[in-house]
Amino acid sequence: MDINFELYKVFHTASTSGSFSAAARKLYISQSAVSQSIRKLEESTGSVLFVRGPRSVKLTAAGEMLYSHVDQAYSLFRAAEGKMREMQSLSFGEVKIGVGDTILRYLLIPLLQKFIENYPNIKIKIINRTSPGIIDCIKSGAVDLGIVTMPVEDKDIETTDFSSVEDVFICSSRFGHLKHRKVTIDELSAMPLLLLQKGSTTRRNLDLYCASRGCMITPEIELENMDLLVELSRIGLGIAYVLKESAAQFVSDNELFILQLKEPMPRRQLVIAELANVPLSPAAEVFKEKMLE
Known part of the structure; x- marks a missing residue:
């Protein structure tokens, strides 16, 4: 009835x-x-x-x-x-975030630390995916917000510019002969490269960059974890392609150096993605505002 x-x-x-x-x-x-x-x-x-x-x-x-x-x-x-x-009043609520592990570690953790200090009663849920996986999670309702790499070609997704990041080639003193000159991508393709596995945004962008220049790269080692690539590069196993922030401390300590390319790689544009025309919860809206400050 x-x-x-x-x-x-x-x-x-x-x-x-x-x-x-x-x-x-x-x-x-x-x-x-x-x-x-x-x-x-x-x-x-x-x-x-x-x-x-x-x-x-x-x-x-x-x-x-x-x-x-x-x-x-x-x-x-x-x-x-x-x-x-x-x-x-933000004394209760939940924010569900989709983000890749490297961006989480080097860009998002400082923001998360400040947020939980200011809003200790807001529950944070994090789902680790690649950019396409994050978009799927947003559309299914598994997350409120996602940090993804442009381009995003989905009419159901609304994006807001967040940050731009730089991926770089790093190596140890084993490759010191490359330190004070610019190298081409063709030269790099003949060297032992340490790359993320196919499917990651970083790897996809590198493959597209190489393809646009008629070059094909075959990595010596493929891993899922960027920090491991940095560690293997430190011991001289090869030249790693990683997010610049992930190697910043080792570059500062002169354990690694960044290769200079004759044709620099374009920076990656990161955006905050959410469902279009669907309002965020109060907690998610405030979290987004804090990200953009």
Whole structure:
């Protein structure tokens, strides 16, 4: 049967008020409107709900049973309203983020640290995927926001510029003869290269760059983890292609150096992706604002 919540509202108010006239005053309606609503509810339930007196009403056994359930429902509504207020005030909520592991480690962790300091009651959920996987997660509702690499060609996804990053070739002193000159991508293709596996955004961009110059590269080693590529490069196993930030400390300590290319690689544009025309939760909206500060 269809539920007429207005009838239950009148019933609950009359039950707690003790009379139809008092209920009418609380609800800002006429006493006859209260009486009609109660009559409709009694017809709907097939039970007499009140014993009517000259100036007051009292619940019947059936009315007492119904009231116990309706009062529980009212408590749930009040709890829901309270949770909504908490969400709006950011004392409660959840942000679901999709991001690649390297971007998470070198760009997002500092932002996350500040956010949880300012909003300790907001729950953070992180899903690690490549850019295409993150887009799929956004569309399925598994995440609210994702950090992905452009281009994003999906009409259901809205993007906001976040940051641009640089991927670089790094190597140890084993390749010191390359340090003070610019090298071509053809030269690099003949050297032992340490690359991320195909499917990663970093690798895809490198493959596209090489293809545009008629060059094909065959890596010596392919891994899923960029930090391992940096470590293998440190021991002289080869030349790694990694996010610049992932090797910054080792470059600063002169354990590694960045190769200079004759034709520099284009920077990668990172964007914040979300579902188009779908409002974010208050917590997710604030997190996005903090990312853009």
